[in-house]
Structures are given as structure tokens and as C-alpha cells.
Amino acid sequence: MKGTYSVSEQTPGLTIPAATDPAVIRNFCIIAHIDHGKSTLADRMLQRTGIVSERQMRAQYLDRLDIERERGITIKSQAVRMPWTVDGRAYALNMIDTPGHVDFSYEVSRSLAACEGALLLVDSSQGIEAQTLANLYMAMENDLAIIPVLNKIDLPAAQPERCADELAGLLGIDPSECLLTSAKTGEGVEELLDRIVAEVPAPAGDPNAPARAMIFDSVYDTYRGVVTYVRVVDGKLEPRRDIEMMSTKARHELQEIGVISPEPTPSQGLGVGEVGYLITGVKDVRASRVGDTVTRADAPAEEEVAGYEDPQPMVFSGIYPIDGADFPDLREALDKLRLNDAAITYEPETSVALGFGFRCGFLGLLHLEITKERLDREFGLSIIATAPSVVYEVRREDGEIVSVTNPSEFPDGKIAEIREPVVAATVLTPSDYVGAVMELCQSRRGRMNGMDYLSPERVEMRYTLPLAEIVFDFFDHLKSRTRGYASLDYHESGDQAADLVKVDILLNGDQIDAFSAIVHKDAAYAYGVRMCKRLKELIPRQQFEIPVQAAIGSRVIARQTIKALRKDMLAKCYGGDITRKRKLLEKQKEGKKRMKAIGSVEVPQEAFVAALTSDTPEGKKK
Template sequence: MKNIRNFCIIAHIDHGKSTLADRLLQSTGTISDRDMMDQVLDDMDLEREKGITIKSHAIQINYAHNGEKYTLNLIDTPGHVDFSYEVSRALAACEGALLLVDATQGIQAQTISNLYLAIDNDLEIIPVINKIDMDGAMIDEVKDQIIDLIGCKPEDILLASGRTGLGVDKILEAIVEKIPAPAGDPNAPLQALVFDSVFNSFRGIIVYYRIMNGTLKKGDKVRFTSNDSEYEADEVGVLKLKMEERKEVECGTVGYIITGIKNAKEVKVGDTLTLTANPGEGIKGFEDVKPMVFAGIFPVETDDFEELRECMDKLQLNDASLTYELETSQALGFGFRCGFLGMLHMEIIQERLEREFNQTVITTVPNVSFIAYTGKGEKVIVNNPAEMPDPTRIDRIEEPFIRAQIITKPDYIGNIMTLCLGKRGILLNQSYLTQTRVELIFEMPLTEIVFDFYDKLKSQTRGYASFDYHPIGYRDSDIVRMDILLNAEKVDALSALIHRSRSQDFGRKLCEKLKELLPRQQFMIAIQAAIGAKIVARETISAMRKDVTAKCYGGDISRKRKLLEKQKEGKKRMRQIGSVEVPQEAFLAVLKLDD
């Protein structure tokens, strides 16, 4: 055990974690040049296309130092705030972390929040400045920032370039010398922390774990402590680039187990794996994930519902931060109410359902959870507009607020102020971290950042702002439910909960957008946005008309009028019995409303 090191790489998005991981694997010969490619640990096409890491990936590296052989277990983590749950799980399986900072960008918001996560887990931190070969590298300034942040000595900070491989040997030496070996008793009862799982259509569910105490052998009878389900270990092994089978996995190591589990509900991330014969106690795992954004996901064809349910089960195995429950909608039939950690997370889930499981889905307007208090003092949690109690019964409504931290260049302060104050933000603090970096702290309603806040922030600051937030509780707010009516019939999938001050504006935009997207019918369609009984916006799609007077050449005007009146009657009757088909683009358009 003394020659095992478990570590992960943490950093802000785009600071070069996956590139550095590639160099570590290449320089230790873990991966052959033939198999080498950029972002080698990112196995989803989506990750390569977007250039971001979505899933944490574990891999074992063999490394020789001073004549001794070491086993390094590396976990590469995502940097985006929406995937911070992945990071917290990876940290629970490690003893040390490489804190990576981009030499051209300096310390950014996610660097700090991931660092705090690592400190909470008592990890040994090795600071590394990456991208030192870039033209805009500010090595001395970034060194000062790191020293201010974690209070280390200047000589402790390693300089590296993930692209060229410069300084990688020093990093490997530091991992061996500074990160402690795992503490654990190989002879104690087995305790293995489950930190991830994937579904394989041939082998069933493959569970990834880190052994804290004891050892796990092939053929052992194992038990999950949360639900007491028991299985036999058909195959155990370690994670190289591919899974590598072993007879036993020793204490302190990260490995996998295949037991032929078919039911996705039986595996829970944060659970403890132990032996049936000599059970150990459950490890205090991770806290349950708190979703930030809710949206409904419905199959396009109602018959596909059961298939979608299976796909959601399999996807939840691989992404423990996704939560969902059943929901029905008058317009869309059966579907799921899903909780996501943010808008990017929601987009990724939608993409994965389409690519990995061939499911085309309709997503409703994303919103957050509100708390409504009725006149009788009852507390109602409102996750979607349909759950909102009758306005006459409501005493008050509270919405979730967040504390947002934005780090940017001084040139963009004005743009950010305009953006945040326009989103009902309150400026709490503004401080200069260095001469070229300023930190702004706002309190804002979560509803306002759910839609397109992050994209707007990026475009207003040309990508030079980093954004991080955490929830600070609920506050009273004037929230109303807005319904969209088509020919006086509600379309519940287009309902939204919105602040009263923004409702008229939002309603008008939505009606205009729907007017563009709904196909014209033989009858007139009225599109209305309503708050309760009050109509706040209206658009009309005129009917497609046939020229019934074409056969009247010359003749009396009253003859033409008679024909037109007759046509009008027909249109009126059509409107009463005709129903308006809403195309899928209309549901998606709501998500892409520009201000």
C-alpha cells in the first residue's frame, strides 16, 4: 500500500486538465503512441466536440521513481460549475489533488470553489501553473495569486505545459513525494466507496469503487449496505485505458466490479460495498445532490414512454446528479419532471438521450422550485406551473436566491452591472484582486440566471468573466403564473412561473415567437398570454382564405357579399371544432427567447 497514490486534477474550465492528463499517461507509457489522441480519457463524442469534460474518469498509471515501482490512480475531473457533483465524488476517492491554474488566465471562480471542496476532504494540494509556453503567460502574477490563496511557498509551485509536456516529470515526482499513501487496514472487513457506475448492455451494471479497508477477491459474495442486496463478484479488476481483470483488488486502490446487476435502481453512488460473510460499516458517503433547474422531459410519441423510462434509469447510473420523477401533462402525455444542476447539464442530458439512446424528446420551459404559502399557513413546494395553487388561496410566494461571484477585467464592470441589475441583482461587494482582475459579488434570484444568463455574461465580457454561485435560501417575491392560450385553450407545456415585472414583456415575446412558428390553419388562431383572467398580450394568426368570389365575374356586389358571409360562417364553425397542432419547435423556442 505504501506505493499507491490516489490523486485527481482540479481546475476551472479550460485550464488544461485533460491535456495534462494526456501527457501524464504518455510520459509514463500507460498509453501507446498509436492509441494516443487529444482528451484520451473523455470517451463521449460530446466531450470532444465541446472540448469539455463531463464525466470524471479514473485510470491507473504505473510509474518508477528511485528504483521503486508506484501505482498512481488518476481521476480527471470536469471544471464546469454544473458538474461540480462529479468533482466532489472524485475527491472522496483521493488523498491528493493537483490544483491547476492557467498562466494566461490566473485564478478563476471554479478554481477557488474546487479548491475549497478539496480542503474540506483534507487532501494534499499540489499547485501547478499550466500553459507557461503561451505568449500571454503571466507566471509571476499567477504565482502571487496562488500564494495568497493557499499560503504555500513560491518553490512549492510547479510550472508545466500540458501541450508540450514541459515539467510533467516534476509533477510525477511531486505526486509520489508529497501525496500520502492511502491509510487503511488490508485485514479489516471490506469497505469500498462506490463513486461511479456505468451500464453495459452485455455485462449489466459495472460499479467503480475505491477500497478504504480490506481486499476484494473474484468470487466473493458482496453486499450493498444501503439496500442490503447481495451479489457474487463475477469479475474484479483495475481501470487502465480498458478494464483489466485481476484476481483481487487490494486496499487503497480504485477498481471495478461486475456482478451481473440488471436493475439500475439497486446501485447508488455514495453507497458502501462490503462482504456478506464479514460485513464492514457503511462509509459516510456524499451528501445528496440538490437540483437547481427543473424541466419536463416528454417523449415525442406517447407510446415511447416505457422506453424513455428505461433510458432515464441507465442515464442516472452514469450521472448521479440527474434526478427525475413521473409527471403528466394535458398537452404532452406522460413524461418526467427532471432536476438538473444547471442549463448546460440539461442540454447535455438532452443530447445524450438522443445520441446514446436514440430518444427524441420534448423539453418544457426550465424553471426553479418556489415555495408557496397558502392563507391557512400550508407550505406548497412548486416545481412546475401546474402545481401552483389558486392565486386566491396564496398568501405569499418565496423564490430561491443565490450569491454570485463574478471575476473579470475592470473594462467589463459596466456591462456586468447592467446585465446583473437588469436581472434583479443586488450588488454586495466589488474588490480588486489584482490590478487587472476585479471580483463582483451579487445576490440574485436563481430564476433570472436559469435561462441565458451565462451565455449573455460570456458575450458581454468576450469570455473574460468567470461565474460561480451557491444558493443562499428563499425570499419573498411577486411571482405569477403565465399561461398561453390558443383559441382560449390552455397549453400547459408552455406555462411559466415568472416575476410580475417581467411578465408582460415575456408574454409579448412569446406570443410573437409562436405566431412565427405555428402553421396557418383554415381558421383564425388567437394566441394569448394570460395571468389568471387578465390577458397581457395577444397575437392573431389569420386564416388561410380561398377566393370564393373568383367565379363571380361582374354581377351584383350583394352576390359576392353573400358568398363571403357564407364562408365566414364556415370558418367560425371550423374554429369551434378545429384544434391547433403545436409543433415541437414551438416548445423549444421558449427556451431560446432573446431579450
């Protein structure tokens, strides 16, 4: 677009520079631990730069999903373009607001790849947390300019001096370089915008080279098809030109191109360093892959932009429609959801008890919970999710190695070794709770790798923990033992040999694959007793007695019995010889025995849902 264009009617004269000068572009993201004020700070920036009027403003403006607003957490990173003038020169600031929870760290890594700078936000009442460190290290790996910001200085519990010392020690800077802000009141936001212009480098790229743009996100629009979000690295993309996806060689006409400011605004093209969106009208959700490179079809680039590493799923769960006729709808819903959340992986699988469904991989338990809720809200699907599990590597005695993501895949016969994934976990806690955290980690088969005091009051503890031990309720126990003050971050760290067994649940002698689990040998008995008791309560009584058993191989380790519904056969025998009564009881006994031999146990869907639901409400993990 030639010259400049106006951004908002409410701010006459406020303009964004044309898409031809990379020197006035600043690309940055906000990274922080969960609930440290990223979305609130983004709100104040939108107001200060004038692209959102007071009348349009609402809290968490960039959080577009209902579930984000209800839970108060960011799930999807959002890009927005803002104008800002320093010393009479107009700049274009491209900001990406990122999630803070460890389960959505893949969103953060994609955002960092599209930026040159990062705001490291720290709550001055809580200090540095585990995810603060994890995001900082990711930003350092991407060689980003890091601006330290202390937020919530208006709170009575704020300790900005202590937090500034911690940040300064972490970054090797002077404490005075930490910027003090209050996202709630807007204090320090204008100084922060000035500092972004001064310290974040302008994007580097060749405007005359063949066009290359990196896809960092995409969404599905019912009316317009796939909407792709890109960061232009070299050259320029213009509307009504054919573009090519370099990995698939698919070609499409570019119907619309523009920037998000904060709503989609069409433009005449995107140049070097710009962040915007592309619409080709394609309805096939597989046509746009996160990490792919977009180029012009008439003058294609030779080399792709170095994309992202594919995410490695940490937790697996089977997702099945309650109504089997919804299976095609579930497939389509997962296709569209993966377009918006590239961290989900899935493949079809079949369960004897639950029918056709998908084995899905997630980055964590909260990621699984959010995905289930989005499938329900956005696509209207009623689903069952089986108990979460991780990937085990089983080596048989004949040397064959089997990868097991589902207990039903566990091989029969003699096993030489089972290896389970482990994670390197970082726990930050006040020094008063060191003993409680140690006790918890040791009870989960953890191995301590080190402990450092960040300050006299705060301790960083590093553990190696089996992934299977932390995907259920570890986070809740950690919070309760430390009164909510501890924080957790973890990443994959290889595997280790472990003494694991497969526990099968049998109903009337028949194995129910949906209830099987791979657990540590020491926890097998407790799991078997818990599941047998739960199923005894949930399964309705039948005309015959039903044994509910937990077994390891052929050895039963726990049993409950669902009593038979009995009819009083002696009600009419109010007199006469005892042999008459005995004859009737023997006849009833034979009938029950025959019924048990040929009868099948019907497990209602409600029982499956209740038995497979974790006792821990993941939604509380904030």
C-alpha cells in the same frame, strides 16, 4: 495479486506493486476551471508513466464520450492507475481527471471523496478563475493535500510570476512552491509526478478490518451489466466472493475485480486505498447506487462509509418523447443514464399537449443540454424538452405551502407569498469590466455582497442572484460584456420572497400548459408578447381565425391573431344585385363562427420544438 505485475508490453520491466501495501499508493485528482488543461496534463502523465504507447495515444485519451471530444470539455470524471518509480521504489498512482464546468461540480465532489490529494491547475495565461476557487474550497473541506500547478507556460501570453503570486496569496505559501508545467510539451510533468509521491499522503485504512469500499461511479455495459467503480477504505475485496450493498442489503457474486490502467485490467483483489472496478453481472441498474458502501457478505462491516450528499437539482425541465410509443424506452434510457450521471433526478409527469414524459432535474443548463444530446446519441431517442424552470415555494392565504416545479402545478386562488431560490454567485473579471458586470447583475435583480481585488488587474465580485435569472442567458451576456474574460461560479444559497406571476398562453381560449411560465411581474409583459409573436409565426393558419393570448389569471396582457384561410366567395358573382353578394358573405361568416366554436387548433410538433427551444445555444458555454 502476489508480487508485481507488468502493465504495458511497450515498457518491459515497468511494474505496479501488489495490492497489499497501501504505503505505495497515491490517490489524487486534477481540479481546475474549464479549459485550463486538465485532460492534456492527464495525457502527458499517461505517456510519461508508460501505460499508453505513442501508437495508442490520442488527444483527450480519458474522455470516452464522443460529445466530450467534440466540445473539448470533460463531462465524466475518469479514474486511471499509473506506475511511477522514485529512488528505486515503485509506486501506484490512482488519478481521477475531473470536469471543470460548474454544472458538473457533483462529479468533482465525488472524485475528491475518493482521494487524499489534489492538483490545483491554473492556466498561467488566464490566472485564477471562479471555478478554480470553488474546486479549491471543496478540496479544503475534504482535507486534501493540495499541489499548486501553473500550466501553459509555453504560451506567449503566459504570466507565471503574476499567477504564482495570486496562488501563493490564496494558499498562504511561497510563490516558488508553485510548479511550472506545460501539458502540451510535457515540460515539468516528471517533476510533478515526483512531487505527487512526496506530498500526497498514503491512504489510511485497516487491512484486517471487514471490507468496506465506497462506490463513486458506475456505468452500464450492454454485455456485462453494471460496472461499479469503487475506492476500498478497509479490508480487501476478492473475486468469486459474495458482496453486499449495505444500503439495500442486496447480495451478488463478484465475478470480476480489477484496476483501470488505462483499460480495465482484472486482478486478484483490491486492498486498502486502491481504486478499481467491480462486475457482478447484474443487469438491474438500481442495484448500484453512487455513495453506497460495498462489503463482503460472509463478514459484513457494521458501519457504512460516510458517503456523499445527494445532489440538489437547480434547473427542472420536462422531457417528452416525440413519439408517444417511445415512453418505455425513455424510462429505460434515463435509468441507465442516471447510473452514469447520479446528478440527474426524474419522475413521471403528464402534459395535455405533449402526453407522457418525465420531469427531470439538472444541475444547470449545460447539464440539461448534454443530457438531451446523450439521450439522442446513445439511445436514439427523439425528445422535446420544455423550457427550464426552477422550484418555487408558494404559500396560499389559507397557510398551505405548495412546492412548484412546473407552471401547471401553480395553485389557483389567492397567493400570500411566493419564494424563489437564490444563488451565491462569484464573478472574476478584469478590473476594466467592473461597471459592465455590475449593470448586468443589477438588471437581473442581483444584490451585491462584496468585491475584492485579487490583484490590480483582477476583481472578485460576489452577488446574490435569483436562480431563474441566470439559468437562461446570463452566462452568454457575461461573456459578451467582458469580451470572454469573466468567469462565473455559483452555488445554492436559500430562497427569498419575490413578486412573481404565472403567465398562461391561450390558443383559441384554451390554455396550453407547455407554454406557461412563472416570471417576475416586471418581465411578464415582455414574455407574453414574445411567445405570442413566436406562436403566430409557427402555427399554421386554419379555416377560422385563432387568437393567441398571454394572460395572468383572467387578465389578458398580450394578443396576436392568426388570420383565417379565406375562400373568395364572390368569385362567381360577377354581376347582379349587391344583396346577393352580401347574403353569401353572411353565410360564410356564420360558418366561420360555428367552426371557431367547435374546432380545435392542431399545434404541430415542429412548432412545440421551436417555441420551447431557448434562443441561447447552451453548447457555446465553455
